Amino acid sequence: MSVNLSEPSAVQHKEKKLQHFYIAEEQSIYLLNHKDATKLKKWVELCQQQLKQLGYRDIALLGKGAYGFVFCAVNHLDEEVVFKFSRSNLPQHVQDRLSEEADIQAQLNHPKIPRVIDYQKIKRQSILQMSRAPGVDLEKLSHQQGPLAPELVVSIAIQLAEILLYLRDSTAHSQNKPYVHGDIKPSNVVFDEQTGLVQLIDWGSSVIAQLDVHGQSTSNNVMDLMSSDLQHTNARLGDVYFIGPEQINGGLSSPRFDEQGLAATLYAIASGQSCRYGTRIISPNSLGLPKMLANVLTAMLSDDKNKRSTAGDYFFSHLHYLKQIVLAIKPTATRTEPLIPIWVKAKSSAKGGEIDTVVYGSRKSFLREESSAEHLNDIDDVQLEKYYKNYLMGMGDNEKAFIAALSRLGNFPVVGGLAIRWAKEGVYIDSNLTLFDLSLKASFESAVNNMIHLAQGIFRIGMFKSCLFNARNTLHVERDDQNQPFIAQPEQQIAFEVSDIADIDDITRLHSYFEDGKDPDEYLYLPDEMMAVLARLNLIHHTGCIIFEVLPTHLKIHSYLMLLNHDKEQEFRQCLAEIIALLPSIDGIGISGFMKLPYKDTRFFEHISSLPERFYPKNPKLLEE
Known part of the structure; x- marks a missing residue:
């Protein structure tokens, strides 16, 4: 089987075999039995060998999720690239989602969204290659620092809002419809400490929205409306620690989904948590955020659907106000003493x-x-x-x-x-x-x-x-x-x-x-x-x-x-x-x-x-x- 990952490299003409892969269940390798642990180690080695033979270097396992696993590498142009593999032990229709992810991500053109380089399917193994977002994801940054400084939270809020405005702008896309990322959470936002910029990664739950932000069908004409299925959602579930009630309950896909992911992400990084559920006790209003942002997040994470939507509209329409808030030049953080001995x-x-x-x-x-x-x-x-x-x-x-x-x-x-x-x-x-x-x-x-x-x-x-x-x-x-x-x-x-x-x-x-x-x-x-x-x-x-x-x-x-x-x-x-x-x-x-x-x-x-x-x-x- 010839492998071509569309990388302009001198090794392309060679015949290479990229074999089937095995990924063990999602847990520490030290908890696996000997057979599964050995398979996992051999699988990682195999991937690294195959990518090395294709001309890549500095190859490393970057991470893994429910649907796939990701390697990073450096190509002959000294550019960092990412390879995302589907889990070959999943049902075929689930594996096919990587193709859908590649298709949607390739349609997006924004500096804060990784660029698709190529998509390949070799036997049952799907592989997506894209540019690498520089920096560290917000989950890791939060793990290192605890609650992030309010100044940084505000900067990230503005940048994510600008990405969402691009996604919901139907005139910016070839389909003339808004897009939904569907899985906005700290680990899917990469922050570059050198530039202060973020990128939104992992588009595995992305879809073209069925409804716009006003709740109206995104179908463009009568034939489109007749062929569309507004009885069933096309949305992916996303991470239930961060997605909102409409997405959890199987609602039709809408830019509102990403509003909820945005609010949950900002709340999590500001509080140093790994989910959205603590808002009743650890309220956004208790985190030292600017009052405007804290109040908006409190409402966006409310149990009341109308309040959530109204707050989301207010957030985007008053984004200019958030940009004008005077903040400390250097990020500040509040230290608290531990409540129990550590x-x-x-x-x-x-x-x-x-x-x-x-x-x-x-x-x-x-x-x-x-x-x-x-x-x-x-x-x-x-x-x-x-x-x-x-x-x-x-x-x-x-x-x-x-x-x-x-x-x-x-x-x-x-x-x-x-x-x-x-x-x-x-x-x-x-x-x-x-x-x-x-x-x-x-x-x-x-x-x-x-x-x-x-x-x-x-x-x-x-x-x-x-x-x-x-x-x-x-x-x-x-x-x-x-x-x-x-x-x-x-x-x-x-x-x-x-x-x-x-x-x-x-x-x-x-x-x-x-x-x-x-x-x-x-x-x-x-x-x-x-x-x-x-x-x-x-x-x-x-x-x-x-x-x-x-x-x-x-x-x-x-x-x-x-x-x-x-x-x-x-x-x-x-x-x-x-x-x-x-x-x-x-x-x-x-x-x-x-x-x-x-x-x-x-x-x-x-x-x-x-x-x-x-x-x-x-x-x-x-x-x-």
Whole structure:
């Protein structure tokens, strides 16, 4: 099979083979079984080899999403280009979306939209090549810095608004219809710190709008109107953490969709969150933004459809006012102290090197308001698997925002645990969090504070436990079929650390594995012999977690354990060895976890309805002094 990626290069005439590709499920490679992890590594190597043979250099895996995965490379002209591959293990009609994406993106001509270079389909593998947007995406920037400075948020708001004005201007397009990006979110906006400019990337959810901004059909003539289907939406689902109610509920595609993505994105980067759902508690009016922008975002993210539309119209018609707001010359940021203790250590002190954090949360069921979202069942979209799996859509907005805030902690190199208990009078939190990157301290503290504020706004009675562990330390034990026992390899053992300083037991302050009772959401019942060993382990002063995840042919033991009583090291090691020896006695499928905090240092927080208002000062010189 000859491969031509339309790159004017001396290697074009050669016969090259670009083979089928395999992409594993969306999770850390350290959580995959050996077979899938090996396939994924070989697949990445294969892609890099193929692109290298075609004359590209500095090839790297840039990212992956629900529909595809992206490589970046440098061509012979020293230009950075991007290759977007469809996931070859998806249904054909889903893979074909990359062709539709290429077609729409090629029709757009704007300096803040990447340029399409070529689209190829080789057997079942679709490949889209385009120019690379310089800089870092806003999700990564937010992760590095925490809430972005108000001056930067205003600049990004203006630039995104100008892109949306171009998209909704039907006279600017060959089809004479407005276009919808459909998936505006922080990770799809790339910011160049050198120039201060942004580009809007990932057009996989883009469509030609069925309705204009006034809600009128975009059909241009009678024949067009007769052939158009205004009974069914042509919209893609997009990221449900950021899209608005009309798009979630299957409404006809409209520029209003992108208004919602814009508002959610600005809110997320201004607050240091990873979703739109926290607005009731952490209001846009509490983020230190200019009052005009804060009020507009509050209305655009309202539950009232008319209010959302009116605010969107106001935003675009008053864009000139936003451009004229006097801001500080240098970006400003507000530092807040962490609400609970956070330990910070240098990267070098992390045992075993890099940390690939995974957040495991239990006792989730009490956060749900309903068992499922029936109206989403008929949507044929692979994104549903990613976002609605398990329990998320059964939650209210405050609960969704809390879970998203907790998940955001997993973006940091952190280990530890949280035990959160809601009572009538407020929220009680026990915690032990250690961050292994000094440069991320401010961002992490902000993320933790957001999680606590959102917890304060949840009025329920119940318990939530969360463990944060390093996936690189996960033990994998495999078997050929369910009739065989799980037997660990001789060299496999559960790792643990020993604290730098011994901590003397204080039985009145210890937080036990079993203190919070049986978890109703954990459905793997471990054998009595193993529970007896865990009970002995519990009596030894330590902190951390141990989680057993049993799949039909794959057992994962996730753990983060630190021994605090140095005198009991041999006994502690013996207990962990006995757990490994008892693995063959495990029967059933499911997950069961145990968490132990080093001591009881419970922090209490009163319930809140929302944070107090805080706006950008009218005199920005006050910020510069």
